Amino acid sequence: MSRIEISNLVKMYGSHKALHGIDISIQPGEFCVLVGPSGCGKSTTLRMVAGLETISGGEIAIGDRVVNGLRPKERGIAMVFQNYALYPAKTVRGNMAFSLKLSKMPKAEIDRRVNEVAEILELTPLLDRKPAALSGGQRQRVAMGRAIVRDPEVFLFDEPLSNLDAKLRGQMRAEIKRLHQRLENTIIYVTHDQVEAMTLADRIVIMRDGRIEQQGTPDAVFHDPDTVFVAGFMGSPPMNLVDCMVTPGGLRLGGTELACTLPEGLRAGDRVTFGIRPDDIRPAADLPGGVPVTLPVDLIEQLGTEKLVHFRAGPHELIGKTGGRVDLAEGTEQRLAFDMAHAFFFDAETGQRIR
Amino acid sequence: MTDAAAPRHVVDEERQRRWRQAAIYAALALVTFVMVFPVLWMISVSLKPTTETFSLPPRLLPDDLHWGGYAKVLTDPKFRTFLLNSYLVGLAVTGLSLVIGTLAAFGFSRYRFFGDRVAKLFVITTQMVPTITLLIPYFGVIVFLGLYDTLWGLVLTYLTFSLPYAIIMMNGYLDTIPKDFDEAATIDGCTPLGVLVRVLLPVALPGIISTAVYTFLLAWNEFLFALALTRSMDMRTVPVGISMMVGEFGLKWDEMMAFSVIGSLPVLILFMLVQRFVVSGLAAGGVKG
Numbered sequence: 001m002s003r004i005e006i007s008n009l010v011k012m013y014g015s016h017k018a019l020h021g022i023d024i025s026i027q028p029g030e031f032c033v034l035v036g037p038s039g040c041g042k043s044t045t046l047r048m049v050a051g052l053e054t055i056s057g058g059e060i061a062i063g064d065r066v067v068n069g070l071r072p073k074e075r076g077i078a079m080v081f082q083n084y085a086l087y088p089a090k091t092v093r094g095n096m097a098f099s100l101k102l103s104k105m106p107k108a109e110i111d112r113r114v115n116e117v118a119e120i121l122e123l124t125p126l127l128d129r130k131p132a133a134l135s136g137g138q139r140q141r142v143a144m145g146r147a148i149v150r151d152p153e154v155f156l157f158d159e160p161l162s163n164l165d166a167k168l169r170g171q172m173r174a175e176i177k178r179l180h181q182r183l184e185n186t187i188i189y190v191t192h193d194q195v196e197a198m199t200l201a202d203r204i205v206i207m208r209d210g211r212i213e214q215q216g217t218p219d220a221v222f223h224d225p226d227t228v229f230v231a232g233f234m235g236s237p238p239m240n241l242v243d244c245m246v247t248p249g250g251l252r253l254g255g256t257e258l259a260c261t262l263p264e265g266l267r268a269g270d271r272v273t274f275g276i277r278p279d280d281i282r283p284a285a286d287l288p289g290g291v292p293v294t295l296p297v298d299l300i301e302q303l304g305t306e307k308l309v310h311f312r313a314g315p316h317e318l319i320g321k322t323g324g325r326v327d328l329a330e331g332t333e334q335r336l337a338f339d340m341a342h343a344f345f346f347d348a349e350t351g352q353r354i355r
Numbered sequence: 356m357t358d359a360a361a362p363r364h365v366v367d368e369e370r371q372r373r374w375r376q377a378a379i380y381a382a383l384a385l386v387t388f389v390m391v392f393p394v395l396w397m398i399s400v401s402l403k404p405t406t407e408t409f410s411l412p413p414r415l416l417p418d419d420l421h422w423g424g425y426a427k428v429l430t431d432p433k434f435r436t437f438l439l440n441s442y443l444v445g446l447a448v449t450g451l452s453l454v455i456g457t458l459a460a461f462g463f464s465r466y467r468f469f470g471d472r473v474a475k476l477f478v479i480t481t482q483m484v485p486t487i488t489l490l491i492p493y494f495g496v497i498v499f500l501g502l503y504d505t506l507w508g509l510v511l512t513y514l515t516f517s518l519p520y521a522i523i524m525m526n527g528y529l530d531t532i533p534k535d536f537d538e539a540a541t542i543d544g545c546t547p548l549g550v551l552v553r554v555l556l557p558v559a560l561p562g563i564i565s566t567a568v569y570t571f572l573l574a575w576n577e578f579l580f581a582l583a584l585t586r587s588m589d590m591r592t593v594p595v596g597i598s599m600m601v602g603e604f605g606l607k608w609d610e611m612m613a614f615s616v617i618g619s620l621p622v623l624i625l626f627m628l629v630q631r632f633v634v635s636g637l638a639a640g641g642v643k644g
Contacts, residue, residue, distance in 0.1 A: 052538050073544035085535035089557030098553075099543035146543075 002063035002153040010057030035197040036207035078147035086131040228351035254314015275344035281320030290337025401612035424609030437596035448574040456521025464529035517570040528562030
């Protein structure tokens with residue numbers, strides 16, 4: 001267990017700046033997830049912590065040591081790669097024991113550790129197989145086993161589940177979470193999947209274009225987003241984000257007037273980006289306190305326990321939710337209610353939250 | 356559904372498929388015959404007394420197998436020297452090509468450095484020069500180095516032919532191995548050389564073996580430079596030895612062919628051993644395909 005202190009980290013590729021000086025402070029034992037669209041710099045950050053990329057500026061400290069100049073093996077880290085990177089010529093045992101052998105650990109100790117970790121990950125019957133003879137999920141577990149046997153201060157995961165099918169991904173996600181509860185190591189985990197980020201993280205760092213948009217607990221980034229990007233990125237289906245005009249009594253949404261209280265400082269005629277999650281738009285009967293509006297429903301997606309209701313408000317398409325058993329017909333006008341207590345307003349220019 | 360009841364197009368497709376297969380087999384048989392016949396004829400002649408070599412009609416096997424050619428060749432120390440020389444040169448060229456070639460290929464494959472593309476292009480262009488035009492310059496260089504009429508002279512000469520090939524071949528092979536292996540091994544504690552030796556080479560084994568076979572064959576079969584760069588009997592190799600059997604007044608066909616058979620054997624055995632190792636997909640399973 002070590003704390004990780006990343007300060008003013010910069011990465012240059014030639015004249016292109018990939019990271020613009022980011023700061024992250026990860027507590028010992030914390031599960032930190034870096035999330036963002038591809039090209040946002042999350043993997044670069046992770047690889048810099050691992051020592052696989054040079055550091056153009058700033059500092060990375062693991063525990064009490066600044067590791068900028070240290071080689072990967074001296075940093076006390078272990079990494080799980082997106083496509084596993086298991087050594088094809090070695091058995092599962094050989095793969096897991098490799099780093100321990102390189103560190104000249106006595107053979108008895110290597111065997112003890114490999115067997116123990118194999119037991120935890122249910123790999124014992126597979127120890128003498130080559131990676132080619134394993135399924136995707138098994139390979140993923142071997143890749144994790146290879147990291148765990150080293151008993152590192154810090155685990156680094158680079159999109160470890162993105163090559164698995166949806167069901168297996170769910171299982172492995174739970175397994176990683178359990179593993180973290182058991183081992184209590186500090187973890188940095190990179191993913192582009194916001195569901196993984198929400199379910200696994202103690203702290204989520206949302207990145208975009210080489211900068212941090214927001215960091216905080218899953219609750220905070222989901223329920224209290226600082227920017228329009230974070231609001232749109234976290235959550236599935238995503239938050240409805242619509243450019244609106246402020247009116248004396250509330251907002252003009254398409255041709256519809258939405259009566260509500262706005263944050264101070266907004267005046268009639270201002271343009272704002274109005275955000276509201278699909279969960280907070282329901283049929284009026286389900287949401288007695290909401291602001292009712294009648295709008296045409298043009299598509300309904302049945303998810304089982306709930307339905308997604310797509311409807312139009314002028315040029316804008318919005319999504320609401322209702323129970324899976326509620327009977328709604330496509331192409332009809334429906335009375336919907338907006339829960340404005342959970343609405344968000346963002347500056348239409350800068351994308352910053354207006355509170 | 357029985358065959359008789361099968362729709363016409365199904366029957367037609369089946370017939371077409373059989374014709375196609377028959378044509379493929381016929382073509383393969385023809386090519387095989389063209390390739391194998393000289394070898395069979397070599398063995399045949401090696402087992403006939405010289406008097407029967409050109410008897411008409413030609414026969415593949417004589418009434419009595421004649422082992423005289425083999426007996427002569429195997430007991431004559433001169434031929435043993437030729438064989439030994441060929442082995443020494445072949446193994447030295449193969450070993451050196453693999454070590455130097457793999458290291459160079461590793462550099463080309465994994466590192467970007469000033470002039471790397473030009474250097475690689477240069478390696479490839481060396482392969483485009485007709486070797487015969489190099490004979491006189493090489494002769495000069497080898498004499499200058501004091502390596503004329505030595506096996507080292509041959510090894511050095513053959514290396515200049517085999518190394519570019521080894522570099523290109525191994526570079527191509529290493530390029531197909533994902534860099535994730537390097538990174539995983541680096542984090543596991545390998546030095547760059549450790550990455551190459553412990554992780555990449557086991558994966559590149561088929562490439563190494565193919566390269567080794569090629570370079571060995573190149574040295575084993577080479578005639579022109581071996582003839583020009585050596586003079587004494589002690590330094591001659593198998594191809595030169597065979598050519599020396601062409602006398603002014605006669606040919607000892609049986610001895611010449613017996614020695615040719617013995618000269619080809621190591622190559623044949625090598626191929627048979629190697630075939631088992633060169634299996635594609637050795638790298639499968641390490642990373643998600």
